[in-house]
Amino acid sequence: MPNEETALERLRSSEKYQKLFATAFPGQAEPISWENLTSAIGAFERMLVTPTRFDKFIAGDDDALTNREKQGLEDFISNGCVTCHSGVALGGHIFQKFGVYQDYWLETKSENVDEGRATVSKDEADLNVFKVPGLRNISKTYPYFHDGSVRDLKEAIRIMGKIQLNRELTEEQVENIAVFFDALTGEIDPKYTENPHL
Ligand code: HEC
Structure with a gap:
């Protein structure tokens, strides 16, 4: 060691x-x-952890989210995004194939194809398998996906629907989910990003 x-x-x-x-x-x-x-x-x-209005909503404060955000949460759940993006961080704890229904690079236009976990595990079953990222502060953390190939959050949402769930999300659903994602943006206590004085 x-x-x-x-x-x-x-x-x-x-x-x-x-x-x-x-x-x-x-x-x-x-x-x-x-x-x-x-x-x-x-x-x-x-x-x-960066506390958000979403946490207040989960804790029982119905007014913490706007109606639009609630609709976005509903769209996020009913379309099946939560099967992978679940838990307190809306992801972050499992590995899944990126491109369940179609090769991801056809949608992301990635210049180099990264085979994900298979590169290290040498296991065919890990081909194009990546960590499911948590979605807290997602509105602030572009560009998206492992290679930063997609800059626009709505485009990332549309691609997820298409290649992970085989669903063509309507423009309105994409918008709603993006609005809901804004409610996942939290404040970080500056104390935790200060350099330690040693
Ligand atoms: C079958 C599992 C699965 C489902 C279902 C799924 N995702 Fe994902 N999601 C992933 C994986 C894996 C990645 C990481 C891909 C990568 O890094 O290239 C990802 C990445 C993302 C990202 C980019 C995160 C970042 O930090 O770059 C967003 C945004 C996202 N998903 C939203 C959604 C939405 C919205 C839905 C529903 C429409 C959804 N996901 C459904 C597995 C899934």
Whole structure:
């Protein structure tokens, strides 16, 4: 585990991190351990959630979404987007083929075809399989797909309907889903993007 050792050595060489780890994991002979480091990173990442109006809606506040956004959520669910984009992040926890009904590059116009997981696993079943991305802050994180081949969110939504679900979404459905996606944009606490002063 050379990389793990390098990370631990680097942390141990900082007096500030020694103190911070000793405070966070009291009573341990060596607080800067791999296990504690991964727990600390997990605790940090769990704070990176960006609360949105969608979360308020899920928590029971019916007025948190506009009617249009509710319609978009409805379209997102009824068309089957949620079979892959599910959970708190609307994705982020499974791998799926990109291009279930048709080769993805015909729609994305990707210049280079990336075979996805098959490149590393050498398993035919992984051909064009990619991680299903979470959709929080999706309105802000263009360009889309693994190769950034699509710049326009509505185009990405249309392509998803066509090649993942074999559905030609109407312009209105695409619009509604895009409007719903705006409700997934949250604020990030600036504290979490500041450089640490060591
Ligand atoms: C069968 C699984 C599946 C279904 C159903 C599905 N998606 Fe996806 N979605 C994916 C995968 C896999 C990717 C990643 C493709 C890539 O990285 O190239 C993706 C990517 C996306 C992206 C781009 C995310 C980014 O950060 O680049 C958007 C937006 C999206 N999906 C929206 C939708 C919408 C809207 C629907 C319903 C109309 C839908 N998806 C249905 C599997 C699915």
